[in-house]
Amino acid sequence: MTDMTDPKVFEREAQLGDYFALLKPRVMQLVVFTALVGMLAAPVSVHPVIGFASILFVAIGAGASGALNMWWDADIDAVMLRTKGRPIPSGKVEPGEALGIGVALSGLAVMMLALSANLLAAAMLAFTILFYAVVYSMWLKRSTPQNIVIGGAAGAFPPVIGWLIATGSFAIEPWLMFALIFMWTPPHFWALALFMRSDYDDAGVPMLTVTHGRPATRRHILAYTVLLALLAVGTAFTAIGGPIYLVTAVVLNALFLIGAARIWNRNENDSEADNFAVERKFFRLSLWYLFLHFGAILAESALRPWGLGGWS
């Protein structure tokens, strides 16, 4: 029973905003945007109400998997500087509450997506939630330095779900969008791991920086960025690409490659001298990188009705 005379108990009581923070709103933004692009890039038009509701349920499902992740990772979140203000380590939300919210919202989101869109999209959402909560959070994250590589797949599924909402069937195009996010995730997170140095060490998470050392992480960032650039520019010549996408991809990938090469060229002394300015810049660029690539895919499909999008 709550002690009504102790003011500290009141101050820690969770507000709506704390429950919302459990759903990882910033990850949700990325999920909503990429799922929306997946849905709008599909050759089938969706009724606005059905589209809105379906994307909302995808966002709720993504949020639910975020809550499950925070429930499972509360112990390591409490150690890491970047995450110790999260609702569970800060004592605002009980771990059991987070689990309950995660499970309930997952069920609600999958069921409602099956009703608003179709069974295949709902199955894909269920698979994504399981992949993120079980395969990534519970299994890979603490056991292999490839955690980010394989776990990145969880964040890459939303455009596929978006495409399924519109068409109800698989095609090659959504998997190109999947590949783009999948290949983008490792350099994005490894740059973060380079400048949030002690965090992952302290928490005992086997990030590449911890297991293989920081010079190896720099090499990995460059290698993945080269592969990503080939894929991203190559996508320009597929059904979802076009001139706008090509220009965007060429510019962004040139910048991204320069950034990765500079990271590769540096050692720890250089980085510490300017407080990881190059790594931080690369990380910020990586956010724009993904946003603008998907924005360009959206632009190509939006212009198609006027005969302007794509190569035709």
Add this chain to the structure above:
Amino acid sequence: MSLRQEHEIHTRRKGRNVGVGLMLAAFVVLVMALTYVKITQSDFRLPDAQGTATQEPDS
């Protein structure tokens, strides 16, 4: 301190309850809008079991 007294915690709890209430109301409206759109789409038809049940009086 009496429990009847209005405390800051009561206003905060009220805020939380109103928030949950609004979300539930929004969900109800969303399901209603979805239902309306689904049953007014041109390819909508009742599932077979219900379809035959409603047609029985005519046949």
